[in-house]
Amino acid sequence: MLTVSGRRFRLCDGLTRRSMLKIGGLALGGLSLPDLLRIEAASGRASSHKSVIMVFLSGGPPHQDMVDLKPDAPAEIRGEFQPIATNVPGLEICELLPQLAQRADRLSIVRSLVGSEGRHAAFQCMTGQTFAPQPPGGWPGLGAVVSKLQGPVELGVPPFIGLAPRMRTTTWADPGQPGFCGQAHAAFTPNADQSTLELRDITKEKLGVRQSLLGQLDRLKHDAESSGALEGADAYYQQAFGILTSSRLADALDLDREPASSRERYGRGINQPAGYGDAGPIMNDYFLAARRLVEAGVRVVTLAYGRWDWHGQPHGTNFENARDHLPTFDQGLSALLDDLRERGLDRDVSVIVWGEFGRTPRINKNGGRDHWPRVGFAMLSGGGMRTGQVIGSTNRFAEHPKDRPVHFQDVFATLYHNLGIEIDRVTINDLTGRPQYLIDHSRFQPLPELV
Secondary structure, three states: OOOOOOOEEOOOOOOOOOOOOOOOOOOOOOOOOHHHHHHHOOOOOOOOOOOOEEEEEOOOOOOOOOOOOOOOOOOHHHHOOOOOEEEOOOOEOOOOHHHOOOOOOHHHHEEEEEEOOOOOOHHHHHHHHOOOOOOOOOOOOOHHHHHHHHOOOOOOOOOOOEEEEOHHHHHHOOOOOOOOOHHHHHHHHOOOOOOOOOOOOOOOHHHOOOHHHHHHHHHHHHHHOOOOOOEEEEEEHHHHHHHHHHHHHHHHOOOOHHHHHHHHHHOOOOOOOOOOOOOOOOOOOOHHHHHHHHHOOEEEEEOOOOOOOOOOOOOOHHHHHHHHHHHHHHHHHHHHHHHHOOOOOOOOOEEEEOOOOOOOOOOEEEEEOEOOOOOOEEEEEEEOOOOOOOEEEOOOOOOOOEEEEEEHHHHHHHHHOOOOOOOOOEEEEEEOEEEOOOOOOOOOOOOOOOO
């Protein structure tokens, strides 16, 4: 049984969140499973299984302290870290990311990400769209779109899972935001509220000394069948019960099935320093769970990693926080890239890492960097994309793009392409019945450097 202990943490807007994993009842987006299954049965399912793992660096990661260092800039801009060489000639990144440096040939680093509204929100990273105006029902997130268009790979495994705390929709936008796709396509969020992974009332205590989770589920199903509780039930309710008692999703989230060496490779430490009064840990188990989920058949996994809102004292300087975050982030993401490649998943699974904006070039009086929507960064890997390159650049102080600006929607166009979704053709009706393209395809297309 997977347990991720976590305390609450908040960003500079004062909003408190949890960083925990839990499976409770499998109701998705407020609809019952029978309702969801009816919708899925009516819409059909695609046979392909391309996937996306989206890593959201909540709060705004500092581009100039991670992938776009400016060692020749004045001290109040360049900061405390030095660039190091990677295994791609001429490409340098932060000294606190040595493992990623040795895997740079599997990364494409966008140094010129533009289009941020400056919102402290997952909204643009999850939808690719600006917050306003929105069509009736609101813009759906990537996972909701994929759920609606492609459905589950197989019954019992939701197509869209969000390993991130629920976020306030007006500003922080739930990673499972379904928009006009409808609540049936919201993310299944196993860690929305509690700290322990559990299925119904099966707890760690009831499992005793590491009894088989599958055995417990089998007994639960057997008891219901023998009692006649399912007799005469609607076929969809029987399917819904089958999901509740299926081992496939539970197995994917049961990280104790992983060899100890595998979990150690991902790292068991924390990456969340004290800050904003009540910060808590976020475990690299998130990365491992994401790999297990796409392997089990999930099409889109989103996860929030860390709290990157580093304005400075009294919550620690930008550089103190970076020294806490970056080494464990480096280890966890590197392990994910290795794991996907070793399992032959790297060509089918696209990985995207980004945040809602960058940070100010100039270090403030409290030793922090503030919000900077003019430019940010993204890292992409896998999915059959061409890697081992940098796309775009910034000026000498990392203030704005110098060349090749890349918009959020350019990245979304690339992800949809990798998933086999044609952005020039596919539409989804909003709540008034008006067809909506997934992005503004007249302006934005898959990045030719990557596909």
